Each structure stands twice: as structure tokens, then as C-alpha cells.
Amino acid sequence: MRRWPALAVLAVAVLAGCTASPEPEVSPSATASASASASASPAASPDDSASPSATATAADGCPAFDTTGASASSDDWSGDLSADLWGVTMRVGTHECYDRWVMEFKGKGAMPGWSVTPHAASVFTVDGSGDDLSPALTGNASLEVSFGAWYDGTVLEKAPYEGPKTVMTGGFVAIQEARIVGAFEGITQVGIGLDSLRPYRVMWLEGPPRLVVDVAK
Secondary structure: OOOOOOOOOOOOOOOOOOOOOOOOEOOOOOEEOOOOOOOOOOOOOOOOOOOHHHOOEOOOOOEOOOEOOOOEEOOOHHHOOOOOEEEEEEEEEEOOOEEEEEEEEEEOOOOOOEEEEEEOOOOOEOOOOOOEOOOOOOOOEEEEEEEOOEOOHHHHOOOOOOOOOEEEOOOOOOEEEEEEEEEEOOEEEEEEEEOOOOOEEEEEEOOOOEEEEEEEO
């Protein structure tokens, strides 16, 4: 298995709960690409929201995300693999302050290890093959998101993944595309195409379990 040293977590909020505040709505123009198994990106869950007390607030009332070009991860993330969670769907939504990527899981396992690496390009190295991602993600920059769980449940003798593997947002400010790149030795790799490198934050939410990445507008 590929192992990386634990990366410093810079101003990243990891939450175990959620609030009743509205989740970013999905734009009507956010449709899945031809490679996806759905004709449109799934509707956003109403409780995909961050706790207001978890992050600082900027002068414009938006959360202050401090992590821009730096990588972030949970502790010993590449060794923290889950056999009790598997992927259900992927979605992208938008809020007045940020665009949001969500990977939703089934199962009762704890948060798997995760890592987010910004790239000032729309390609990065694919796990397993070692080749550059092809085709390139939409946008001029990207976030490489990895987490220690299979996105497809069949590896764990669970239901197969039936959500979209690619979501094209149709012109969100920050997130241009989200794509499941694949999985290798228990670690799933996802690419988020951005218009440019921007501040971001990472959260874990429950009910249902979800890994969330917010990218500031």
C-alpha cells in the first residue's frame, strides 16, 4: 500500500456532528457527465452543513478558510482504513460563500483516514498506475482527495456504487468538476477540478456519514 507521512492539518475543521442550517443547494445546471450513472447530480442532503462555531467568520459573514496551497490530512490517514463504510453517492452543491463536495457512505464505521492535496494544475498522479490523470479535470487547478474506504461496496460484499462517478457543475464559481478516479488497496482517490487554487476546509458529518470539502468562492 502507498504510505505517506501524516501531513500537517492547517486550519481544517473535522466535525463529528451537524446542525440544522441549510445545505448548499445544487444548481439546476449541475449535471453528471456521460460517464456517470445518473442524469443529474443528486439532490443535496438538508443537513450537509458546518457548525457555525467550528470556523472563524470573515468580515463579509462567510467562514474564514485558511488552507489554500497546503495539504491537510487526518492523523496517520493512509493507515486508517475502514471495512465498515462504503460509498453511496457523490454530489456537489453551492452556497453564497463556498462550493461543496460531498461523498456519502453507508455503514456504521468511524471516520476513515483522509487526505486533501491541492495542485496548481488539473492533473495529478493516479494511485496504482503512477500515470497522470487523463483526461485532465475541468479547470486550472485541483484538489486530490483520498480517503481510506472503498467507494464501491462490492469489494466488501455490499451493494455496488450506484451514484455518479463524474459530476460537471455547469459553471460553479470554484468547483468545476468532481470525478472518482478509482480505488487502490483500500484507498479511494477523487479529483475536484477548480477554477484556481482557493481556501478550503474538510469536515466529517454523521447521519448519514459524509466526507465534505468546502471551497471558498
